[in-house]
Amino acid sequence: MKFDVTILGSSSATPIFNRNPTSQLLNVNEKYFLIDCGEGTQNQLLRFGIKAPRIDHIFISHLHGDHYLGLVGLLSSLHLNGRIKPLYLYGPPQLQEIIDIQFKYSQTQLRYSLIFSAIRSDISTKIYENYDVIVETIPLDHRIECTGFKFSEKKRLPKIIKEKVQKLEIPVDQIPLIKKGAPFIDKKGVVYLSKDLTTEADHPKVYAYCSDTICSWNYLSAIQNVDLLYHEATFMNDMLDRAAETFHTTSLQAGEIALKANVRKLIIGHFSARYRELEPLLEECKTMFPNSFLATEGQKFEV
Amino acid sequence: MKFDVTILGSSSATPIFNRNPTSQLLNVNEKYFLIDCGEGTQNQLLRFGIKAPRIDHIFISHLHGDHYLGLVGLLSSLHLNGRIKPLYLYGPPQLQEIIDIQFKYSQTQLRYSLIFSAIRSDISTKIYENYDVIVETIPLDHRIECTGFKFSEKKRLPKIIKEKVQKLEIPVDQIPLIKKGAPFIDKKGVVYLSKDLTTEADHPKVYAYCSDTICSWNYLSAIQNVDLLYHEATFMNDMLDRAAETFHTTSLQAGEIALKANVRKLIIGHFSARYRELEPLLEECKTMFPNSFLATEGQKFEV
Structure with a gap:
């Protein structure tokens, strides 16, 4: 069964040439799930030849702009391009208001049903399930309410x-x-x-997405033993104070989390625009957890 | 005196690879004015080496996403990059609410003053003036309230x-x-x-920006004899019905408007994503008004 994630954006809040703010496309057995939707995500989909109309579920982790400012544009383009099948959106409760007000003033009446589910950020809940996969939230610890997402493949028949x-x-x-x-x-x-x-069927695989958060052991149990962990690593460890102050993680800490959670493979991303070269972040991370990779635009990782 | 416009985006609502939604940077004697701010504008500024902090005035024509969805990201990045000097924003009254709600939920307290002026779309008004230039609105005729902008160089001393x-x-x-x-x-x-x-000082020059609008003679007097006219040309003339239905202009009509308004030079833009090649739009336009040019990303036009 196909279970892979394509990086659409790897940068944090301020823009940097050639990197885009956070977004990922998860393909679970040919069903498309979009995770976060920073500004320019619809162009990234075009750039990597990913058919946006195939996305039926969108998950927004929190309401900092670099994680959702591409959403209204994407929803609008799907409408203009004739979508009629429903689209399911999961995010913080206030997201509904942000979308509604913009469609109200642009006088946009979506041709398709946008079915919004407000998610809680204080406890882990199951927010979606189909034949292949279960999606649960992971409460994170950021400046504003923020959740990660865990996609667990279901146990298949032998x-x-x-x-x-x-x-x-x-x-x-x-x-x-x-x-x-x-x-x-x-x-x-x-x-x-x-x-x-x-x-026996293949071992059911799990992908966990953790962005943005301060390094914390609170969500360690939620990501224990996952096959692939995406974790933010906004700064290098010489900026540990800045990371703590802004509720972000360093690349060293991301490696430590992966190690403690006993994951199989780690992707780091959400890089501060101050880093033109990303290799030093990866090297730092690998000192803790060797099986680490950089999130780079367009790259696809198998879960 | 420097008076030029750089095209940051030339596409209409739905995305197309290698074109960006509408935005332009006007340089009037080294003062930067941003006109419209479609999704991805801050990245376009980076791409063309234009220093975003130098922008002190932003003008938003209307609240269709392809003209403003890059605004909150840009305002936020200016804040994160340490801006403290005031920023002046001009746009439809509802724009304030759209910005406020997003900064409220992202818990963003801008370090700089964002001074918003709501503009009327029913009559032409002067909205800004400095030593070099006067900015007036041009009421346009679109599906929602929409204004163009006219930048008139002041008559200089002899x-x-x-x-x-x-x-x-x-x-x-x-x-x-x-x-x-x-x-x-x-x-x-x-x-x-x-x-x-x-x-005598040089003849004071005028730049007029008209997007989006149905072809109409209502605003003809406002753009009469301008030196440089930017006018939308979303469709070719074989889609005249579609243009009328969606309150847009064809490339032939844009040429006709330029001819009737007796402008010196015309730029057309806001191209539908259906046109991969833009030369046919230009050729059609030139049959009416030969001194016409395509808005293409990164191109700079002297006024």
């Missing part, structure tokens, strides 16, 4: 062993039942148990 | 004739008075009239 299908001439219509635990009885009346005809 | 200064040994401190009309009396008591010691 896989049928193809050789057994051929050898025992198992009819195709029996396979889903066997996967669900039913035994198979062949023409001679021999009974084969489901567990002998199947192998 | 220029002193250098040869006369030398020949008559006119003291430096007398020159400003002579320019203002005072006579000069030399040591022998001979009187020289101001008009004989000076030549």
